[in-house]
Amino acid sequence: MGTVVFFIFAIMAIAAAWGVVTSKNIVHSALYLVLCFSGVAVLYVLMNADFLAAVQLLIYTGAVAIMIVFAVMLTLRGDISVSNTENRHWGWGALVAALVFIIMALVILANPDWRILATPWTSGGSAEDLSLLLLTRFMIPFEAAAVLLTVALVGAVVLAKGVKESK
Amino acid sequence: MNLSNLSVGLSTYLLVGAMLFSIGLYGVFAKRNIIAILMSIELMLNAVNINFVAFNRFVWNQKSGTNYILTGHVAALFVIVVAAAEVAVGLALVITIYRNRQSTNVDEFNWLKW
């Protein structure tokens, strides 16, 4: 059953990702992105990362996607159906991306240690377990991440508001 | 949810990650709209997260000591945070540059060259 679920959502995620990069309409791309994130969230659940799945849904499908949609709306002009076209070099892009995929896939497939099935899950993974880690071992990156978010906030404000040189 | 009897292997998960990564990469390479590029980057970061979680689940699930067992999750969490921050700044930048250039087409962002 898990296998079926996995394949459904994995294929969904990949297909949605494909949609993101191939859709000619930027709004469609944004919606595909939401779909993709959701599919990935399901994969997290399949891998016993329930908390992460929740975070994924909240942050990505919620916050990030909404932000993107806002940005799309703010910057949209002209015909929306051609708002997201490919550039001239897309063929080369496809080639390089394919090459990257090939080496990644080869490496993954060539590694016998990774041709394994899951052992029973023993490690927890609840918000509590994670928070304990974050506040002890990963205290410094955690604090830094807090600063990082502040910086992002400030930066977004500064940039969006615009800094002018006084003449 | 009890999905303990799943039978999909690590490689498969990793392949999904790799595929998402490459698709995102393609998006970065090929899309004209800067927002689409930002979205593609999000895809790549997601692919990495799949990797982290999968490795945590399959390989290091039983590694002794509580200190280690959730490193992948923690990493994924941080990546999500960073991705969010990045996208926030990125979109703000998009707005800025749109104000300046009246465009979101990266092909036109080539004033700085040579």
Added chain:
Amino acid sequence: MFKEMHDLFRWAWLIPALPFLSFLLIAFVTKRSKGLSSTVSILAILASLGLAIAIAIGIIQSGAEIVEHAAIVNVNWLNIGGLKIDFGTVVDPLSGMMLFVVSLVASMVQIYSLGYMHGDKGWSRYYCYQSLFAASMLGMVLATNLLQLFIFWELVGLCSYLLIGFWYFKVSAREAAKKAFMTTRVGDFGLLLGMLFLYTKFGTLDFATLAAILNTNIQNVAVIGTASYVTVMAFLVFMGPVGKSGQFPLHVWLPDAMEGPTPVSALIHAATMVVAGVYLVARMYFLFVHASPSALQFVADIGAFTAIFAASIAIAQDDIKRILAYSTLSQLGYMMFALGVGSYSGSMFHLMTHAFFKALMFLGAGSVIHALHEKQNIWDMGGLWKKMPITGWTFFIGVMAISGVPPFAGFFSKDEILATALQNGHPVVYAVGLFTAFLTAFYMSRLFFVAFCGPEKPENHPHESPWSMTIPLIILAFFSVVGGWAALPDHNFAFFLHYLPLGQEYEREAINWGLAGISVIAGLLGIGLAYIIYLKKAIAAESIVARFPRVYKVLQNKYYVDEFYLWIINNIMGGVAKVLYWFDIYVIDGIINGIAFITRGSAKTLRRTSTGQLQTYAMVFFFAVVIIFMVFAFGEGQLTSLNPLATLGGVK
């Protein structure tokens, strides 16, 4: 006696030092004051002359003793590992004679110049150079070793250069000076090489030591190397004299050197400097003697050829100084072949007498030129004997002397040379010498008859020169007459000098009146022929010229040797220089500039990789990642494990 004399000889260094002092004085102190400069210079050279006379007397008194034990004083000059050179003075009959001749002629010329150079702007400079020349020449004569000699040798060359180019505003003087320096430089190249080989072989350049080594070891070829090695050295050393003494083929500079003031020509290019080569060969005679016979034969051949070669040119020249110059060349050839045929003392004898009468004739010519306001063509002169009696008479003495008419000096020395040539088995050389004597008499008489005896030219207003010019003429004329008597009553200058090379016993020999008669006849024939052609005009010179137009042209153009050299210098050397310059600019520099150009060009091309398109950057980035990974994996031999078939098939 000898001991006391030896103390005198220790002071020989003063002879060059005094003129050198005067040179410094003039250069740094008195150059503003004309009178003072000339006074200083003349006083110095006269003092040197006095000393030289004293030393000469001392030498004569010392007799054979000084021949065997030359008075040598040495101080160390340079002492480094592998090279030790002394400076010193050697007093022996050879140097004594030279000292006397040089200081005498130099003083005469300097006194003469008081009149000749009167009013010249470069007066002080002139006496400055004169003093330097006297110092260098006298220093060269006194040199105890080859390097010292070479140093002064070059310095006299420098003075010659300076004095030829004394009137530096004349382009011809400038070019002549340059030519003189460059030509002699070619000879010096060989001399320098010879010196180097000598030092490497024998570890010394000291004449006495070298002679001793060669004399003692000559049998033992293993010690000093083969005779041919010595011969090579002899040839190389001989190159110096070829340049300096104007032997063929490096004779070209000497006629041009007449661009200098005439007293300079008299002093340097007739009497003293040009004989330096002869002097050098005489000094190094032991080397030539020990070399294979071909070396001396070569010297003789070159000398003889130069003698007749220059004499033949002199016939066709019209410029009074050039005639004298070619005559000098010819006489130098005489001295050289004298050495070659083994007439060592004869050569030195001729050197001395030639110095007297050639200086006399040059000064006489100078007197004429002075009187005629720089006219030098003999055909523009005429009838000068009457207007300038002193000059005329003294010049006549000179002509007689050079023509070998007894009892004038030239007769004795020339006769000794010719006699030795025949005795030592060089009949061809003898014949050449004899014919040269005939030619010499001919062209000198031609000069004399045309310039002094011919019809007066109305446009000329000659008058006798001032006393400062005539007194030296008279003194030199005196020596031109009595100079040869030194050989009397025996017929050999060696008697006078008590000197033979290699310490051989001097043998008296009587004068061979038969041979002497032949040479006198040759001289008289020459004079007679000139008399007939130029004074009597019994045979028209023009008709001879008309009969052999080519020959005349070739002679007048000095066998086109100058043209040939000029062609070589302009076309070969200049051409090579241009080609190499082209090579330097376009190939060597071109490579450098090419590298720079390639660098800049590639930089400009590579710059275009930065397209400004961020997606291109990203693609390059990931493509590079792929490539690096592939290389990495391939290099580490991991590529096979990446084979997907193997992976999927589970073949492990």
Added chain:
Amino acid sequence: MISSALPTTNSLLLPFILLAPLVAMLMIIFLPKDESKTIKIVAAIGTLISLVLSLYAFFAYDRVLGGMQFTLTIPWIPDLGVNLAFGVDGISLPMLLLTNIIGFSSIYASWNMEKRVKEFFALLLILITGVMGTFIARDLFIFFLFYEIVVIPIYIMVIIWGSTKRVSKEYAGMKLTIYLLIGSAFLLVGMIALYLAAAKNGQPTFMFDQLAQRQDLYSPAFQKVAFGLMLFGFGSLISMFPFHSWSPDGYAGAPTAVSMIHAGVLKKIGGYGLIRLGIFVLPLGARYWAPIIAFLAICNVLYAAFIALAQKDLKYVVGYSSVSHMGYVLIALAALNPTAMTGAIAMMFAHGVMSALIFSMIGFIYEKTHTRNIPDLGGLAHQMPRLAIGLMLAGMASLGLPSTINFISEFTIFMGTIHVYPVLAMLGIFGIIFTAVYILRMIANVLFGPRRPEWDHLVDIRGPELVPLVICVFVIFITGIFPNILLGMINSGVYSSGLAKVLETVSQVKMGGLF
């Protein structure tokens, strides 16, 4: 003066010599811009102090004792083994003296400088200090440091105060700089390789003497490669064929003072380095490369002499002539025997003084006539007799006239080389003929000939302008007439520093050479 009165270790004499121009430079920096007279005087005093002190060093040096004297050693960068070590021996002392002679003269040769005086003299003093530093350094690192210090001031001086002729001064300056720097890049690699090889025994050092002592640490193969690198670096500096092409252009572009110092002393660092670093430390490498050096040296002599014949620009003539003369130094180095080595050092000294003199004279000519084109000049002896004397004496020295130091050094060189490379040495001696040709042609065409009215307004050199003339001529002739003053010193240097012993050892080594 007896040197034993001086402390033989930690003498402060050399630092003072080094510091005097530096202090003058600092004073100049703080002087106001328009006080050009004061600036020049300060510069002159600074170099004069150095000159006097180095003269004192020259005569106070104990030739009997030999070796390094007036030494000073301060550990500087301990982890690299760098010592701030100064000292002079018979090899470096003449070069030090030469530097100061030329340095002092060059100040006066630039006495008429009016453009950006302050910067000019400040840079010039840096240049002089740098060159001096290379010669008194006993430590390779310090040596190299000083050497590279001088490159940039030269560039700046060329581009600001230089002159343009066949090539632009910017090009000339850049070519000069990059050429020397690329050469020094290879040198640096060789130097590091040497340093690392010497540090194999665990005690890193840059001291020349210690590097030389550790012969057993350098394999023959290593020596070959390392010496090759040195040869490239120093060879470029001494303008060895075919790495000479910076030299004529560089000199033509440079202002007088720079040409003087560059041709006079800076170039000699190449020869000095080849002795100090190449032959002392890597004798086997030197032995291996010697035939090649000798061959290239003769190329230098003849090739450059020929090209000088075809030149019309005065500075190009002298530029190529200096390339030609360096050939003599190089072949002497290649001969690898004490006599030739003495000659080489003497030649460097002699050529230094001579070229300084000739460049200063040409500088005055250019300054007054604004041309260096030989056909445009002529008859200058009429208007400027003193300058004519200077140029002529320099020319005579250049063609190796006896009684100049140049003759003795050439002679010593030939003496040392003739039995090692007979054919090549003969070809080299043959070169003196061509030297005579182009020098005499230059002198004749510039100084002599009819008076030209267009130059009648020229004023002869006078006052301070005479200083380079007087000093250089005095040095040329006094050392030429009494050569033991200089050659005795060098000789004691060659023997007491152990160079002679090294040469003796190496000459007995059999090696498969190229010729």
Added chain:
Amino acid sequence: MVDFNIATVLTPEIAMAALALILLAIGLLIPPGARKGMMPLTAFSLLGVLGYTLFDFFHGTKALFLDGLYLHDQFAVYFKVLFLAAALLVVLSSGGYVQKLAEHRGEFYSLIMTATLGMMIMAGAGELITMYIGLELMTISFYILVAYLSDDARSSEAGIKYLVLGATSSAILLYGISLVYGLTGSTQYTEIASGLGANLSPASFLATVFLLAGLGFKISLVPFHLWAPDIYEGAPTPVTAFLAIASKAAAFAVLIRVYLLMMNSQAFSGTGQTLLVVLAALTMILGNLIAIPQTNIKRLLAYSSIAQAGYLMVGIIAESVAGVKGVLFYAMIYVFANMGAFAVATHVSEKQGSDQIKDFAGLARRSPLAAVVMTASLLSLAGIPPLAGFVGKFYLFSAVMDSGYTAIAYIGFVMSMVSVYYYLSVVKVMFLGEGEGLPDIPVHGAVKFTMVFTMLITLAIGIYPTPLAQMAAAAAQSLIK
């Protein structure tokens, strides 16, 4: 669990975070008229932290915190000193520049603080996730700083380029981290070292390459360098300075740590090492070559800094204490040399309104101090004695030659002499161009101080490098047991 003295050890980081927030607050709270005091305030607080860090360097003890996830060794502290010094100099030299900003001055300084904080975390990180967060903190601060002049389209363009490329590169870095995690089960350096040592698989190679690419992007290693010139050109000049100096140094701090663990794993024994050599050589060659035809001073300095990264890589390739020491030494002097150049460039572009090299014409006359400082800085970058760059290069290349890589030393030295060519072109313009009729450019206050200070330090280290060399040696020793 938590070490009781972690607070004392983390003082600089905490102080930086606090300062960032305080400056942010002050910037918002105080009235615009009083904002002139922002610069001195920032500078003095940075100076305080720098002083503490220096004290820490000499008197602190080596310690591991949080099970080795965060390291406090002299290596880390050395880099913190470096970052703080760079930040201080940037702040000092940017006073005039920031004055021109109508608003958000507080944020500017605050962002410099956070970027510095990110670098410090990178240097101290003992594991990859912490490192990554530090890196992102730095990078995101830089995204904003680069695009700070939001009405300047070039600045925005640089920002967007940096953001896209930076994010892509961090994605690949993350992918590498995930692979490392997958291979070894840990993100901690020491454990990775032991884990990878036994595992030589394509995956470990891929992880290595991805990590190298991610970090190589930051140090602008060829072929991951293409972003640098564009971003350097577009960014505000002080930001460019900071970006070129500090962010590169931070990436090197990480690279050294990561590389040393890779080194243990044999992954870099054969081909890997060769690859690095080739990349370093390419970096030196391309950086120096492309710099030649540049006409914009910032772009020129960008390519120059690419080349400098190549030199620094050489020290890493040496795989020895000496090599690391060389990198540390060179990185420090690089701060001062580059800072001097950028201070002048900032000042001139502020007065002149242009970054074109031709606008430096006659600077030697218009502002002798600036011209001299620029010359000294550029020549130090080129490695001309007696300036510090020479000694630095000497350390680097002697280390790499000692490890047996002579070829790269040739390339390095030759290319650094080629670099003299374009540095001298700038010098030429400054000294030769007369700049007719242009007014003098006076230099005052903090900017003057920065210029003089950097030049003096460059000169002083070049003449007497021992103190810095000892510091670098101590730091390198603390890293490698």
